[in-house]
Amino acid sequence: MTKNILVKTDDPVKPKITLVFTGKVESVAKITPKIVRLNGVPGDKLEKIVTIMPSDKYTFDIKSLAQRHNQKIKASLIDPESDGKPWQVRIKASSKIADDLYDVVTLATDSKYKPLITIRVYAIFTDKKNLKKGS
Numbered sequence: 001m002t003k004n005i006l007v008k009t010d011d012p013v014k015p016k017i018t019l020v021f022t023g024k025v026e027s028v029a030k031i032t033p034k035i036v037r038l039n040g041v042p043g044d045k046l047e048k049i050v051t052i053m054p055s056d057k058y059t060f061d062i063k064s065l066a067q068r069h070n071q072k073i074k075a076s077l078i079d080p081e082s083d084g085k086p087w088q089v090r091i092k093a094s095s096k097i098a099d100d101l102y103d104v105v106t107l108a109t110d111s112k113y114k115p116l117i118t119i120r121v122y123a124i125f126t127d128k129k130n131l132k133k134g135s
Contacts, residue, residue, distance in 0.1 A: 001025045028058045028114040036091050038123040046093045049078075050119055052107070053086040060111035062087050070103035073121050077107070093123035100124050 005019045030053045038046040054060050065077045072095050078088040093101055101123040109115055 026057065027055055028111060029054045029060070029117070031117065031119070034119070036119060036121040038091070038093050038121070040123075040125055041128050042095055042097050042099070042125050044094065044125065046123055048091050050089040050091060051086045052089070052117065054111075058111060058113055060109045060114065062107050062109050062117075064108045065089065066106045066108070068104045068106075070101050070121075072099070072101050073103040073123060075103075075105045075119075075121070089119065091119075091121055093121070095123070095125040098125050098127045 001023055003021045005021065007017045007019055009015055009017060030051075032051045032053075033048075036048050036050060038048060040046045052062070062077060065075055067073070067075055072093060074092045076090045076092075078090055080087055087107075089105060089107070091105070095101065101121075103121045105119040105121060107117040107119070109117060
């Protein structure tokens with residue numbers, strides 16, 4: 001990773017200096033998928049599993065799960081069966097009407113490097129008649 005930062009000074013000879021920062025960025029965990037997109041028709045029960053695999057170097061446990069606001073989207077934590085297995089979050093959504101749903105699932109961890117993990121969830125329920133029109 002490389003970042004350039006422009007520094008403005010009061011030096012008349014060199015009023016602007018560019019600082020270049022470079023370094024290796026290490027991943028704390030692999031999250032698949034990072035954003036959950038669910039599509040269906042009213043009455044469908046949609047579901048997706050999100051996998052969180054901590055890196056070997058930065059292991060952590062997930063302590064809690066919280067959602068912001070949407071009652072039609074439900075998230076639940078699936079603990080790993082054994083060490084080295086990934087954590088999983090089950091995302092479910094349902095709606096009886098055509099609706100666009102959004103929520104943010106937040107996982108609190110015991111990691112000092114990644115204390116919070118956020119997962120954005122979108123669920124779109126489209127009427128069958130509107131699906132045919134768009135085809």
